[in-house]
Amino acid sequence: MRYNVHMNTQEILKTLAELYPDAKPALHFSSPYELLVAVILSAQCTDERVNKVTAVLFAEHNTPSSMLQLSAQELERYIYSCGFYRNKAAHILSASRDIMEKYGGEVPSTLEELQTLAGVGRKTANVVYSVAFGGDAIAVDTHVFRVANRLGLAEGKTPEAVERGLMQAIPQNLWSASHHYLIWHGRRVCHSQRPACGECALAPLCKYRKQHP
Template structure:
């Protein structure tokens, strides 16, 4: 009689960090960057909406290069409408998906003028009505422009939250919910910026620089990169 083969169990994923560990992570990141903020350049809430919408599948550096001249020509929705789609497209042609993004910039500008009196709406629901604005963009605007304690989960934050165990999840919405649940209130306002900047400059996608990471001892990532 053949002995049944033993079933091999898939290795368990590391459990998330506890609140005390989460607080220590934020304390260390806050010590490195006491006043974190977006690296996108903007002059008001409206130009922030445009800049964040343009940053989808593009780098902040690339967006900033394009928007310096664009915002010099138009920094209000009324001025952007007067500038026109063709001119907007010409300004942002170095950015990926620039044709569709130019259409969205004009469309969101018109909606802001027609339905919100030329003022950027302050709620997530209203912001997400703007063409080209999803939950992530809305959260960035609410946090940066209006001081709301929101967490916008982009690829950097998704990676850092899962690698460290701070907010593991299979979807951006799941990661956002877990980060909001475990982040101490005192750190909620800056959490988005601390995590995105950490992911951009230290916890990089292909080769995280674990040897110089301020939270390496708390991080649950097993395959830590040794010092070069």
């Protein structure tokens, strides 16, 4: 029988909601600006590590104006353990500069404006828009990309293609929740190297599992 993603989408989302009723971001933040910085730091880094770094950084610098008091080298020393610290420091400082110069010191609340900030890519903008401002968005990180492709929820070779596919497959009011569901499922069950298909509640609905029984 031909695999039909539309028949399965509702069931997959229902199961994910039952599995992860409390799915929410693991990053610690207390303002849109803190979230923006934490998301920039989280690229290729665990949320646990980011939380340790931001606990120290935000105690002293948690607004764009105070962040801009740091030189790139000073900021790099705070965030060194997150990896890719040179790029991340440059992105944090350039985004902070844009927030001060273009948006009066406040992180903008629309997806379009967030994407105008230097150093802020589409994924980061989506997360901030959805988590800090309650907008409907699906940020496609490595977990969302992998799990969406495996399940057959949205297939694509690029994060942008998967984002478009998910937005078509999932009702808009569930975009943000689905983003968290897919991340949690990727971390806990559908691992990159050895997905735990034998223990996965989604196995009967999963395209990858059907192809790799």
